[in-house]
Amino acid sequence: MEISVKTIQHLAHLSRLQISEEQVAQYQSDMQRMVAFIEKLQELDTNEVAPLRLMANSNNAFRADLVTQSLTASEALKNAPSHDQQYFKVPTVIKK
Numbered sequence: 768m769e770i771s772v773k774t775i776q777h778l779a780h781l782s783r784l785q786i787s788e789e790q791v792a793q794y795q796s797d798m799q800r801m802v803a804f805i806e807k808l809q810e811l812d813t814n815e816v817a818p819l820r821l822m823a824n825s826n827n828a829f830r831a832d833l834v835t836q837s838l839t840a841s842e843a844l845k846n847a848p849s850h851d852q853q854y855f856k857v858p859t860v861i862k863k
Contacts, residue, residue, distance in 0.1 A: 768806070770798045 775794050779786050840853060849856035
């Protein structure tokens with residue numbers, strides 16, 4: 768498969784990228800190498816290779832999802848440096 772300049776420009780447009788002519792040439796070269804690599808991989812015979820379902824043969828490392836008692840609002844706010852009746856108060860980050 769040949770990657771053309773028109774294809775690169777179309778992808779840049781879809782991605783809302785503004786790229787120079789030098790960048791178009793570089794991206795064309797890079798993408799052509801990627802496509803050539805994928806085409807080379809497609810030549811491999813994988814008929815006797817089992818599908819990969821997990822990246823590692825390990826057990827589920829996540830804990831069980833159990834419902835437990837959580838903090839009440841007053842307990843959570845007890846050690847907060849600044850709060851009102853129901854909420855934590857934090858410094859303003861975004862000003863309008």
